[in-house]
Amino acid sequence: MLDPKILRETPDLVRAAIAKKHLDVDLDAVLAVDSAWRTHLQEVEQLRARQKAANGALAAMPKGTPEFQARVAEMKAVSAQVKEREVQLKETEEKFRAAMLTVPNLPHASVPEGGGPADNVVFSTHGDIAAASPHARAHWEIPGFEKLFDFGRGAKVTGAGFPFYVGDASRLIRSLLGFFLEENAKAGYVEVMPPILVNAASATATGQLPDKEGQMYETVPDHFYAVPTAEVPLTNFFRDEIIEEAALPIYRCAYTPCFRREAGSYGKDVRGLNRLHQFDKVELLKWVHPSRSYEELDKLRSDAESLLQKLGLPYRVLLMCGGDLGFAQAKKYDLEVWAAGQKRWLEVSSCSNFEAFQARRAQIRYRSKESGRPELVHTINGSGLAVPRVLAALLENNLQADGRVRIPQALVGHFGKEFLSFA
RNA sequence: GGAGAGGUGGCAGAGUGGUCGAAUGCGCCUGACUCGAAAUCAGGUGUGCCCUUUGGGUACCGGGGGUUCGAAUCCCUCCCUCUCCGCCA
Numbered sequence: 001m002l003d004p005k006i007l008r009e010t011p012d013l014v015r016a017a018i019a020k021k022h023l024d025v026d027l028d029a030v031l032a033v034d035s036a037w038r039t040h041l042q043e044v045e046q047l048r049a050r051q052k053a054a055n056g057a058l059a060a061m062p063k064g065t066p067e068f069q070a071r072v073a074e075m076k077a078v079s080a081q082v083k084e085r086e087v088q089l090k091e092t093e094e095k096f097r098a099a100m101l102t103v104p105n106l107p108h109a110s111v112p113e114g115g116g117p118a119d120n121v122v123f124s125t126h127g128d129i130a131a132a133s134p135h136a137r138a139h140w141e142i143p144g145f146e147k148l149f150d151f152g153r154g155a156k157v158t159g160a161g162f163p164f165y166v167g168d169a170s171r172l173i174r175s176l177l178g179f180f181l182e183e184n185a186k187a188g189y190v191e192v193m194p195p196i197l198v199n200a201a202s203a204t205a206t207g208q209l210p211d212k213e214g215q216m217y218e219t220v221p222d223h224f225y226a227v228p229t230a231e232v233p234l235t236n237f238f239r240d241e242i243i244e245e246a247a248l249p250i251y252r253c254a255y256t257p258c259f260r261r262e263a264g265s266y267g268k269d270v271r272g273l274n275r276l277h278q279f280d281k282v283e284l285l286k287w288v289h290p291s292r293s294y295e296e297l298d299k300l301r302s303d304a305e306s307l308l309q310k311l312g313l314p315y316r317v318l319l320m321c322g323g324d325l326g327f328a329q330a331k332k333y334d335l336e337v338w339a340a341g342q343k344r345w346l347e348v349s350s351c352s353n354f355e356a357f358q359a360r361r362a363q364i365r366y367r368s369k370e371s372g373r374p375e376l377v378h379t380i381n382g383s384g385l386a387v388p389r390v391l392a393a394l395l396e397n398n399l400q401a402d403g404r405v406r407i408p409q410a411l412v413g414h415f416g417k418e419f420l421s422f423a
Numbered sequence: 424g425g426a427g428a429g430g431u432g433g434c435a436g437a438g439u440g441g442u443c444g445a446a447u448g449c450g451c452c453u454g455a456c457u458c459g460a461a462a463u464c465a466g467g468u469g470u471g472c473c474c475u476u477u478g479g480g481u482a483c484c485g486g487g488g489g490u491u492c493g494a495a496u497c498c499c500u501c502c503c504u505c506u507c508c509g510c511c512a
Contacts, residue, residue, distance in 0.1 A: 041473055045481045052442095052481090055493050059441035068492095075492040242470090363471095372452095374470080 001361045002103045004034060017106040020322035022115050030099040037096040040089040047082045051075065105357040107322050108294070108331040114321025120334075121321065126305070127314030129338045136340035139395040140272035143403055144422030149273070161262070161270075161277035168420045172394075172407075173280060175414035176387050177255050180282040180307060184384055187303045189253035189284055194233035196256050197224035202236040205362035207328055217259050226259035230283035231381050235362060238287060242374050243366045249288040249296060253384060256281065273388040274346065284384040287364065290356065293378035294331070297353040301333050304349045304384045310410040313393050314338040316345060330355045333382075337389060341396030346389040351382030395420075 007014050011027060018025050054075045061068045112121050139145060146152065148169035154162040165173055181191055203209040203225045208216055217226040227233055234254050243250070258281050262270075284303065288296045301317070308315045320332040332352040336345035356376035359365070365374040398406040405420040412418060 038473065041481085045473070048481060051493075056442045058492065072492045077492095079492060 001100055002105060002357065003360065004100060006106075007031070007100075007103060008034065013106065014103060018104060020107050020111070020113065021104055021325055021327075022323035023104055023327075025102050025104070027103070030103060033092065033096045033099045037089075037092040040085065040092050044082065044085045044089050047078060047085060050078055051082065054078070104327045105330050105355065107325055107329075108353070108355075111325060111331055112319060112321045115323040116321075117324050119321040120324055121319040123317040123319040123333060125314075125316040126309065127312070127338070129314045129340070133340055133397055133399050135399045135401050136396045137399065138272065138341040139339075139392045141341070142395060142399060142422060145272075148422060159277070161275070163273075163276065168417075172391065172411075172415060172420055173387055175407075175411050176390060177280060177282065178414050179310075179411055180384055181253065181255060183307055183310065184253040184282065184284060184303065187251075187306075189251040189303075189384075192234060192237070192252050192254045194227075194230060194237070194254050194256060196227050196233070196259075198227055198232055198236065199224060202232060202239070205239055206232045206235050206358065207361065208232065215261050217261060227256055228260050229258050229281065229383075230254040230256040231285060234283060234285045235358060235364075235379060235381070238364045239362045241364060243287065243364070243377065245289070245366045245369050248366055248377065249286055249292070251284075251286055253282055253284050256283070258386075273392040274342075276388055280387040282384050282387075284351075284382050286380040287359075287366075287377045288380060289366070290375070290378045293353050293355060293380060296378075297331065297333075297351065297380050300380055300382050301335070301351040304335055304351060304382050307385050308335065308337060308348070308390075311390070311394065311408045312410075313390070313397060313408075315348075326352070328352075328354055328357050330357070335382075335385075337393040339389075339393045339396050341399070342392075346393060348385045348389045348393075349383035352380065354379045354381075 002014070007027075007030065011031060015027060018027070054071065058068065058071055058075070061071070112119065114120065140149075148166050150164040150166055151160075154160075154164050157164075185191055197219060200209060200223065203216065208225070208228065216228055218224070219226070225232075233256075234252055237252075238250075258279055260277060260279075262275060262277060284300055286296055286300060305315070305317065315335055315337045318334040318336060320326075320329075320334060325332055329352040332350060334347050335349040335351070337348045338344075339346050355378050358379045359376040364377050364379070366377050367373070368375045394408070395405050398408070400406060400419070403422055405422075407415050407418055407420060
């Protein structure tokens with residue numbers, strides 16, 4: 001959520017931000033609701049002040065006297081009025097809250113202009129995509145693929161998008177996860193294993209609710225949500241807390257399975273491992289001092305990049321333009337790995353600075369040494385990394401003439417063999 | 424799952440209808456004393472929101488609702504914690 005004061009004091013700044021993000025928000029309506037809410041609030045608070053003053057007087061008065069009775073009768077009327085106004089206030093407050101949730105975060109000045117994916121800036125490119133395996137093919141076309149990545153049986157047991165990983169496939173995923181977690185630990189991220197079901201309050205704090213309810217799996221009868229990313233439980237770790245400034249920055253990482261209903265997706269994106277309902281991912285998350293959030297974003301991005309580098313996978317970094325930035329992000333980089341068989345880039349990490357937007361909604365603050373008061377932290381997160389697409393690129397790029405897949409040197413220790421075999 | 428107890432400020436812990444944002448102790452901050460420290464003494468020390476912002480107002484005693492002129496205190500409901508029993512990886 002954006003700071004309502006920013007909206008009140010500098011609405012033009014917010015208008016410009018909305019334009020840069022190519023969103024359509026009725027700011028005048030939001031401002032009108034804000035104004036109505038504040039009017040109602042003041043009315044109710046004035047009435048309550050009368051009540052409080054009368055309470056003191058009544059407490060000191062001998063009970064049962066005519067004066068006392070008269071005062072009670074008078075305050076009875078005020079009480080009725082308060083109750084009536086409070087109903088109005090609650091209504092407008094709810095409208096105001098809902099209206100504020102339609103206002104996006106402000107994009108950082110360094111975010112390029114643009115309306116959509118075509119306007120994203122290629123920030124950097126690493127590795128030689130032309131040098132990728134001459135034997136590359138789309139991973140789902142590799143002979144024997146279905147034996148190790150059993151989508152058919154997964155569909156029988158659960159549904160489409162819930163594959164079984166058998167033998168070397170399972171082993172390779174486990175190797176990747178171990179590799180990611182250990183490398184991240186070396187970079188200073190403390191490993192956390194969070195709950196993978198969260199309650200509605202947590203899903204609301206990170207913005208999955210109320211709007212994206214249909215994207216999550218919900219349990220019955222407890223109404224918990226299967227996490228779409230470890231970002232949700234991890235960010236909520238410090239929800240409604242005040243952190244000592246000396247403790248910042250806090251680096252954490254977590255592996256979780258991620259569950260996404262992916263309602264409405266279709267086409268080539270959904271082939272093979274490209275898009276699943278359940279997948280494995282290691283998430284990186286930081287809580288940082290506002291003055292350092294952009295250097296921390298760059299650092300997190302390069303931490304994620306180093307994983308791809310160590311795996312020897314060609315990739316590029318996109319700097320997302322205003323129109324492709326997302327509602328809550330102030331700045332975002334996407335890491336895309338090259339899948340030589342599909343001849344396309346696959347997003348494996350999205351590194352974002354939310355500034356105080358997420359922290360305000362989740363009420364995550366630090367006690368400022370300078371002011372002595374609680375201030376909102378900045379939150380930054382990104383994948384480090386999402387497994388299935390890294391796996392897809394690895395299978396495609398490292399495919400040998402004999403149908404085996406060469407395991408990157410960094411992974412051999414975890415995997416235990418030089419090659420994965422589909423035979 | 425069953426039975427019981429309980430959730431109050433950073434912590435401990437009073438308060439069971441009225442001037443209570445809340446005693447007291449600890450902790451923390453400032454000052455005095457001291458060469459310095461400890462001890463002692465004095466003062467201060469929660470968070471959110473609103474306004475005509477060196478100030479004023481209002482809300483918050485696990486969450487929500489109710490009774491009442493007035494609720495930390497009474498009632499309903501949900502959540503959580505602890506103890507005992509049962510079940511279980």
